[in-house]
Every structure is written in structure tokens, then in C-alpha cells.
Amino acid sequence: MKFLTKATVILLVTFSFFSVNAQTDDDDEKLSLNEGTIDNQFEYVIQKSGKYQEYKVVKRTWLYSLKAHTMDTLAAFHKNLADTKAVVESQANEIESLKTSLSNTQSTLNDTNEEKDSISLFGAQMSKASYKVLMWCIIAGLAGLLLFFIYKFKNSNSLTRDAKHKLEEVEAEYEEHRRTALEREQKVRRQLQDELNKNKA
Known part of the structure; x- marks a missing residue:
């Protein structure tokens, strides 16, 4: 009975160790300087850079590459923001046009209903x-x-x-x-x- 309990505990610890190692390997595989999100690229630079006392030593090429990727990402965000603003302005103009059209239609409908519900007698509406x-x-x-x-x-x-x-x-x-x-x-x-x-x- 004690043997089974010890075996179970050993197996659980072994599986946990393999699981943590596999997860660490997966995280290392996900980190890259040229792929993934900006956050992953920064994490890659932080983890792969060398140490000097309490400082991190980073390759200049990595910094330039990270800067270029960050600028590209910011440019893409700015472009998306500009496109979104243009779409919002276009939709606002379209909504304003639709409101004007709806107001004109409502006015025409009111005139039509009033004309339908009234009769002209000697030039006066009644x-x-x-x-x-x-x-x-x-x-x-x-x-x-x-x-x-x-x-x-x-x-x-x-x-x-x-x-x-x-x-x-x-x-x-x-x-x-x-x-x-x-x-x-x-x-x-x-x-x-x-x-x-x-x-x-």
C-alpha cells in the first residue's frame, strides 16, 4: 500500500516536471525577434540578452530590429485609427443625410395625411x-x-x-x-x- 502511494507521488511529480518543462519549451518556441506580438519580441530580447551586474546587455541589432517592428506596429495602428476615423466620419455623414431624408419623408407623410384627411372647399382646406x-x-x-x-x-x-x-x-x-x-x-x-x-x- 505504501509502495503504491510512493509510486503515485513519484509519477505525479515526474509528470508535473515534464509539464513545466514542456510549457517552458513552448514559451521559448513562441518567443522570437521577427515573429509574434511586440510583447513577445520584447520578452525575447529580455530573456536572450546577457547580464552585466544588475544590467542587461542587449545587441544593438536586436534593438534596431525591435524599434523597426515597434514603429511598423505603431504605423499600422495609426493607419487603422485613421481608417476607422474615416469610416466613422463617413457613417456620421450618412446618418446625418438619412436623418435629413427621414425628416423630409416625415414632413411629406404629414402633408399627405393632412391632405388625405381634409377636403378643399372654395380654396380652403377643411x-x-x-x-x-x-x-x-x-x-x-x-x-x-x-x-x-x-x-x-x-x-x-x-x-x-x-x-x-x-x-x-x-x-x-x-x-x-x-x-x-x-x-x-x-x-x-x-x-x-x-x-x-x-x-x-
């Missing part, structure tokens, strides 16, 4: 609700006038009929009176003629 109320008022007024004229016409017609009836009665009475007067006149003439005939005889 809402459809007001137009309907006005039309119904005009129709009611015309209907009232029609009823008034119908009433007046019937009243006048009744008066005309009454007047005609009275005129016919008056004409009938006049005709009766004329006939009676004519008969009386004829009777008086006959009597006068008779008297004249008697006197002659």
Missing part, C-alpha cells in the same frame, strides 16, 4: 369631419326649405281652391240674378206692351 357636418347642415337646411315651400304651396293651393269655389258660387249667383232680372225685364216689357196695346184700342 377636415372631413367638418365637411360632413357642413354638408349635413346644408342638406337639413334645404330639406327645411323644401318642407316650407311644400307647406306654402299646399296652403296657397287650398286658398286658390277656396277662392275658385267662391268665385263659382258668385258667378252662379250672378247668373241666377241676371236670369231673374232678364225675366223680370221681359215681364215688365210684356206688361208695358199690353198696356200700350190697350191704350191704342
Whole structure:
């Protein structure tokens, strides 16, 4: 049992050692002066440079190479920054243009809706609700006038009929009176003629 425990501990320590060595080897392989990130290149220079007391001794060629890579990286960052600024400005201009276009479209839409919801009457814009109320008022007024004229016409017609009836009665009475007067006149003439005939005889 103790043998197994010791064997296990020995195996774990051995594997840990190999794992640390492998990781260190991998890190060394990743570090390079001409490849990788700027951070890796600085780390390469720091680790590979020599020591003199508390100072690090670095090859000048490495410093020039590191400087060139750093400048290239900074130039790339500046170019990316300039490109990004240009894109941002372009997008800002496009957004402003879209805002203006949207404002114009909204204004046109409002005008269209207002025109759709209103009716031109004698050159003045009027809402459809007001137009309907006005039309119904005009129709009611015309209907009232029609009823008034119908009433007046019937009243006048009744008066005309009454007047005609009275005129016919008056004409009938006049005709009766004329006939009676004519008969009386004829009777008086006959009597006068008779008297004249008697006197002659």
C-alpha cells in the first residue's frame, strides 16, 4: 500500500516536471525577434540578452530590429485609427443625410395625411369631419326649405281652391240674378206692351 502511494507521488511529480518543462519549451518556441506580438519580441530580447551586474546587455541589432517592428506596429495602428476615423466620419455623414431624408419623408407623410384627411372647399382646406357636418347642415337646411315651400304651396293651393269655389258660387249667383232680372225685364216689357196695346184700342 505504501509502495503504491510512493509510486503515485513519484509519477505525479515526474509528470508535473515534464509539464513545466514542456510549457517552458513552448514559451521559448513562441518567443522570437521577427515573429509574434511586440510583447513577445520584447520578452525575447529580455530573456536572450546577457547580464552585466544588475544590467542587461542587449545587441544593438536586436534593438534596431525591435524599434523597426515597434514603429511598423505603431504605423499600422495609426493607419487603422485613421481608417476607422474615416469610416466613422463617413457613417456620421450618412446618418446625418438619412436623418435629413427621414425628416423630409416625415414632413411629406404629414402633408399627405393632412391632405388625405381634409377636403378643399372654395380654396380652403377643411377636415372631413367638418365637411360632413357642413354638408349635413346644408342638406337639413334645404330639406327645411323644401318642407316650407311644400307647406306654402299646399296652403296657397287650398286658398286658390277656396277662392275658385267662391268665385263659382258668385258667378252662379250672378247668373241666377241676371236670369231673374232678364225675366223680370221681359215681364215688365210684356206688361208695358199690353198696356200700350190697350191704350191704342
